[in-house]
Amino acid sequence: MITTQMYGALEYVRRWLIQCTQAVLNVNLSQVNILIVPNDMLLGANTPEGRNPAIYINRNTPPIVIKKWETYLRDYKEEHASEDIRLGQIMPTRVICVRPLVFNTMTLLQRCGIIWHEYGHAYLEAAGRPNTEQNAYLFEVQMLDYACTTNLFSHNGITVTQVTQYLDWRQTQYNIGIQPALTRALGALRTKLAQLAAHRFMTA
Numbered sequence: 731m732i733t734t735q736m737y738g739a740l741e742y743v744r745r746w747l748i749q750c751t752q753a754v755l756n757v758n759l760s761q762v763n764i765l766i767v768p769n770d771m772l773l774g775a776n777t778p779e780g781r782n783p784a785i786y787i788n789r790n791t792p793p794i795v796i797k798k799w800e801t802y803l804r805d806y807k808e809e810h811a812s813e814d815i816r817l818g819q820i821m822p823t824r825v826i827c828v829r830p831l832v833f834n835t836m837t838l839l840q841r842c843g844i845i846w847h848e849y850g851h852a853y854l855e856a857a858g859r860p861n862t863e864q865n866a867y868l869f870e871v872q873m874l875d876y877a878c879t880t881n882l883f884s885h886n887g888i889t890v891t892q893v894t895q896y897l898d899w900r901q902t903q904y905n906i907g908i909q910p911a912l913t914r915a916l917g918a919l920r921t922k923l924a925q926l927a928a929h930r931f932m933t934a
């Protein structure tokens with residue numbers, strides 16, 4: 731079930747990230763939008779990645795593939811008239827597709843992390859940097875780190891404990907792409923979280 735309310739909720743997640751990238755990297759990612767697609771819609775190859783909860787549509791996506799996805803959405807929309815299905819939005823470098831399962835199975839912070847990770851891929855491609863998982867994880871952790879230093883999380887009910895739990899939840903993913911810069915960034919963020927908890931800048 732894809733609803734207009736989901737779009738409203740994701741707009742916050744998107745705006746927060748745009749604030750973070752402006753502040754940390756001096757980059758404006760506001761041209762990258764979010765499109766909610768059905769849970770069963772296959773994006774990319776029929777691999778675990780093809781079923782990722784969120785996927786950035788990169789610049790190498792062939793027009794014929796986009797046409798196939800749009801056809802799927804058009805058919806889906808006909809059968810699900812009450813849902814908020816948006817057509818003609820799948821444009822390379824301009825959209826991150828997100829599945830409704832990010833609402834059913836994830837916390838607000840998990841939703842942020844998963845979607846911000848995809849914005850990392852968009853950033854890396856736009857910046858002409860290697861668009862690797864390692865670099866996208868690094869981007870994700872840098873943005874989480876910045877968000878923790880501002881009121882962004884605390885004002886939206888996200889606690890130090892939740893951020894620590896998020897890092898634990900993601901650690902198996904991070905381990906796949908671990909590299910010195912990511913290890914350092916994770917260490918710095920965990921230290922910061924411990925200090926924040928001790929000083930009660932954010933509620934534990």
Ligand SMILES: [Zn+2]
Pocket residue numbers: 847848851863866
């Ligand atoms: Zn990725």
